Amino acid sequence: MACLTVSAADEKRVKALGFLSNKGTDNFSGRIITINGKITAAQNKCISEAAELYGNGVVTFTTRLTIEVQGIPYEKIEDFRTYIAKEGLVTGGTGSKVRPIVSCKGTTCQYGLIDTFELSEEIHERFFNGYSDVKLPHKFKIAVGGCPNNCVKPDLNDLGIIGQMIPNYDEDSCNGCKKCSIEDTCPMNAAKVVDDILEINKEICNNCGRCVGKCHFDAIEDGKVGYKIYIGGMWGKRVAHGKALSNIFTNKDETIDVIEKAILLYREQGKTGERFAQTINRLGFENV
Structure with missing residues (x-):
């Protein structure tokens, strides 16, 4: 040796x-x-x-x-x-602090609902660069996914964001078609025609946006872009799936503010060596 x-x-x-x-x-x-x-x-x-x-x-x-x-x-x-x-490249990405931000290619992917490159670059600048001197109890990983396909597994990060398209359903425009194009399109089987009217089960719908523009009678002509935030995920020796916050945020600035609040909570309430998931479990998700 x-x-x-x-x-x-x-x-x-x-x-x-x-x-x-x-x-x-x-x-x-x-x-x-x-x-x-x-x-x-x-x-x-x-x-x-x-x-x-x-x-x-x-x-x-x-x-x-x-x-x-x-x-x-x-x-x-x-x-x-x-x-x-010479080409503006730097080394780093280690230590008990915010780690480099990961995103999918939602900006160019056919399923992308949000501009993942733009959002992740903003998060990178504000929190990876801006918080580079902020010591945390452990590493803090952030991922941005463009849609519920979950390719970059945002819910396995300390904080994850998943792009949403909340359908604007105009029930008055529904014609109760026997062969409903929305029902046929929905990959989650959340849309069903019941008693000649389309019903969307909000508990099942994951806001993937596939239904938008598919109705021949414009019952779902458009939708609203949203950001679903998960906190407390991690993978490695210990694995934890993050839990979704109850609100789906429709404002990017509010989403950024939530990230900052999560990081500051972790800095103030986390114990040295403890991952964010463990901090949340100790404090109680309902108290975070």
Whole structure:
């Protein structure tokens, strides 16, 4: 086995900068922050060059859409950081604080109900960058999903947002069709024609928006964009599904404010080493 020369103190110091030890070596993986997984072609080229110049030429991707360059010797860490800074890239994403924000491609996906890139970039700037010096009891992960398909699993994050399309149902326009296009369209079987009138079960409807514009008589001509917020999710050694707040927010600024309140509650009420889910369980969901 190789003789390791990097001290535990130095290893801890560079971990705070986003450099994770490669097992059994004095080399590290440099974690590069992306904003919801997007980088430019120029940044991509820069990362490739840096991987060859300072690492072992291997680039990997994390589950939270950051990029890691493997095999960087300890003594080349600062050179690596300087090189990628040419394209505005930084390392980080570790520690007991807000972690890089994850989002799906709801901005471009056919099922996307909200602009996930725009929202996650705003959250990134306000809370990942703006709260970078705010120490929390543990890591705090945020995910933004564009629709109830749940591709990025927002409910398994400390705080998750799922885009909604709340259908505006005009019962007076319903013609009670024997073959109802809304009933046929609904993937949740929440819409049923009963006694010649369409009924939508709000307990089953997940506001996916598939029904909007499908009625030939314009009974659901449009809908209202919303944000469903889950708190207290986590995965790993312990797994917890987040619980949804009772309100579906229809204002983006209110949604951002809820994120801030959740982070501040965690900072003030959480115990060191405790995940947000555990804080919520200890305090009681109804008291949060």
